[in-house]
Amino acid sequence: MVFIRVSTPLLFGAIAAFFDITSAAAVHKPRTASSCKISPTDAAWPSESDWAALNTTVSGRLIKVVPLASVCYESELDYDAEKCTYVTDNWMSASLHVSDPASIMAPLFSNNTCLPTSDPTASCTQGFYPSYSINVTDYTHVQAGINFARKNNIRLVVKNTGHDFLGKSTARGALSLWTHNLKDVTFYDSYSEPLLGYKGTAAKVGAGIEVQEAYAKANAEGVMFVGGEQKTVGFIGGYIQGGGHSPLSSKYGMAADQVLAMEVVTADGVYRKVGPLTNPDLFWALRGGGGGTFAVVISMTVRTWKDIPVTTLPLTFNSSNYENFWKAMIAFHEVLPNMADKGIYTYYMTSNTSLSCIPIFAPDMTVSQVNGLLSSFYKTLDTLGVTYNATATQYKGFYDAWYYSFGPEPAGLQSGTISRLVPRKVLEKNTEGVMSYLQDLTNTGLTAVGFSIQPEYKAGALMSLNAVNPAWRQNGLHVISGYIVPAGSTPAEVEALRDYWVTEHLSKIQEITPGAGAYLSEAAYNEPNFQQSFYGSHYPGLYVVKKLRDPNSVLYAHTGVGSEDWVETDGILCEA
């Protein structure tokens, strides 16, 4: 394979030549004395008639946001004990939050306001939920929302599914663009983009499509998408814009590597087509540089792959002998890079005595091929007396393999995350060091999650010429861990807990992986030096795109590109 190495500044220099900056320069922000975004308690907050006018512009699709669990509170207009029971029973189900205009999976980011309660006399406040939301069904609604937020200097967020780990799809007093109902999908038997060296099948996918919808539609067409593992996570929202790892990534690359074209609305309210020659800076940045930052995406056209058989193996092993379990862990991690070389994705969860693969997912491989790759590892387990279960199944196509492998993951959790993209070189040369980090985590009682994914440039050099964190191209193991935030923690206690996990634990893997990074969509809220960690050498170029396309930060995302120019205090956003 031929790799084209292009540095970010060079790449940006090339694309900037095509870029019309006059439109971006024409964006003006009404400034307040304090240079903060206007919030509902400010005198400058838009009047009822301003909101009514916006509602008319978007054909009645403006929604006054009410927290989902307000039905549990007597003080609220929509109090309804029966509905409260429903919301309470389903609070941990992602679908409940996906289908609400403003609810999110992680209530920590709504400031834990208005949770389901059995005490109807308790009080429910708006917390960090947006004030209004537009139920977007076409790009003109996005234009209206962006123009309104920009002219009134209020916060704007985009909510697709609300799955974001860092709460980037909610904000106090914001106008939210709810993209969930942008559901159009069109498949093409023949699509050509010579500048990316691509000719083949493709699909144009609306920004509101969830993974489960995308996969079902692709299955009906006999093709596959490179998408995420979880059913209700979005496909074209934060997932693909942040890079997007997939059960198919070790074979075909990142989800962002599959993008051929886009439709977006930029911060100046202009609808734009985006591709390698049209608005190329956005084409580069929106493929890996993060959601909610550069523009609002309406659709993306992505390549599709012909369906293939997949073997899955939900391997488990465990031992009450701690020492032998960790010898087995070392042996397992020694075979993972070789398996990923063959296109295999492995997603596991481990304690300090037991590991379960959600599956080992092996596209285009048979059961005997997969077991063959693991045969020496099985022998090691036998020698160590470590118990294991290894029953593989071959499926005719991707859809069934995916459907039967990945169960639902709960919403509504009070938790925080730390993660690292451990380079393959480190995994191979210092396997014991990486295992000692996993021991450190799991000895605290936590479950550690590992993804053996090597996306490298497997989509081809031209398709991979994007803003995906360069740390992904070197990746051997994406290690994540989630810690519990005790109920009732104050904001100061949450901050202290976040600091503790970064300082006492994350720092240990950072020490043995100098210069590596973390995946912006599944990382610590307080990631140190997030610019380097989430974006690597692309950061300077991404910052220039942000400043040119959205000079007044109509769009802001915590740890997003350019977010260091702002300070958020109690949900109020002010210039730093």
Ligand SMILES: Cc1cc2nc3c(=O)[nH]c(=O)nc-3n(C[C@H](O)[C@H](O)[C@H](O)COP(=O)(O)OP(=O)(O)OC[C@H]3O[C@@H](n4cnc5c(N)ncnc54)[C@H](O)[C@@H]3O)c2cc1C
């Ligand atoms: C259970 C679970 C499983 C996951 N599995 C995977 C996985 O397999 N692979 C992987 O790579 N990641 C995975 N993730 C992480 C996932 O990629 C991120 O949470 C991602 O941000 C979700 O995007 P969303 O659009 O669904 O969520 P949202 O919370 O709605 O949006 C996330 C961010 O993107 C922005 N955004 C959304 N839509 C648009 C748009 N149209 N235009 C501009 N900005 C937009 C939002 O403003 C926000 O900043 C998983 C997360 C969870 C919770």
